[in-house]
Amino acid sequence: MHAAEGGHAAVARLLLDCGAPWNVLSPSGLSAGDLASDDTYDLLLDHALRSELILGTVARRQNSDGPPAENYLESRVSFSEERVMxxxxxxxxxxxxxPLMEAHARAVCQGGKVLNIGFGMDLVDEAIQRYEPEEHTIVEAHPEVYARMLKLGWGEKKNVRIVFGRWQDVMPQLESYDGIFFDTYGEYYEDMRPGGIYSYFNGLCGDNAFFHVVYCQLVAMELANLGYSTQFIPLPVKDCVTE
Structure with missing residues (x-):
């Protein structure tokens, strides 16, 4: 960290080449990248990206050698007041x-018809309802989440239309909307069709600025390898958190 902060690129490179971890944190929660000078920042970023690309490749190979992961839509989920697992x-x-879901609802509810893909804990749908949209369509693919929606009475709300199934499969049942929110689970950019658009909640290492930069660039590189371009759209933190 001292080498990075002091701008000693040669020393920092030597330490990294000898196995010094790029992602170690100080007692105050800062990494070498957070403290780096202009002379060492790019060096640390490049090393971090190369390290994570290698680790990601190894992890994917290990996963491919083992039993396939259970499909989320075929697995059980559990509910509590604090989370869905x-x-x-x-x-x-x-x-x-x-608070984040409320900010999303505020953004997409501009009157007319609203579509939400992915019910989850009903956080965003509760927020959408407060804006009294003309029509509120919810697409949910997990059978247990869908059953919970009905149990909670969402199927009885006069302006709510529930569509059960994967959004890719129910597209013919959907209409044109004035606002759309998309927040699914268990879908990854490897599953996209050519020409598709993949949007996701970008909470990658959100508690460390340098780590966040590393993983944003890592995602962009992996998407580029699949033929996709990436655009990151920042949102003001003050609009997404409570006092």
């Missing part, structure tokens, strides 16, 4: 996302 105890959605 998949069969591997990974969070599908968590209650802390509520």
């Amino acid at each position: 998949d069969a591997e105890s990974k969070a599908v959605m968590m209650a802390w996302e509520r």
Whole structure:
């Protein structure tokens, strides 16, 4: 960290070549990349990207040698007031996302018809309802989440239309909308069709600025390898968090 902060590129390169981790954190939660000078920042970023690309390749090969991962839509999910969890105890959605979902609803609810793809914990749909859209269509593909929607009474709301199934399969049932929110789970850019658009919640290492840059660029590189271009759209933090 001292080499990075002091701009000693040769020393920083030597340390990295000798195995010094690029992602170690100080007691205050800062990485070498957070402290780096203009002379060492690009060096650290390049090393981090190369390291993560190699690790990602190894991980994918290991996964391909083992049993295939259970498809999310065929797996069980569990519900609580704080989160929805998949069969591997990974969070599908968590209650802390509520302010963010409210910001999304505010953005897409400009009157008329609104479409939400992915019900989750109903956070964004609750927020959408407060804007009283003319029509509120919800697409949900997981059978247990769909069953919970009906149990909670979403099928009885006068302006709500529920479409059960994968959004890719139910497209003929959908219309034109004034606002669309897209937040699915268990879908990855490897699954895209040529010419498709992939949008995702970008929480990649959101608690560290340098790590976030590394993984944003990593995603962009992997997408470029698949023939896709990437655009990151920043949102003001103040609009997504509570006081």
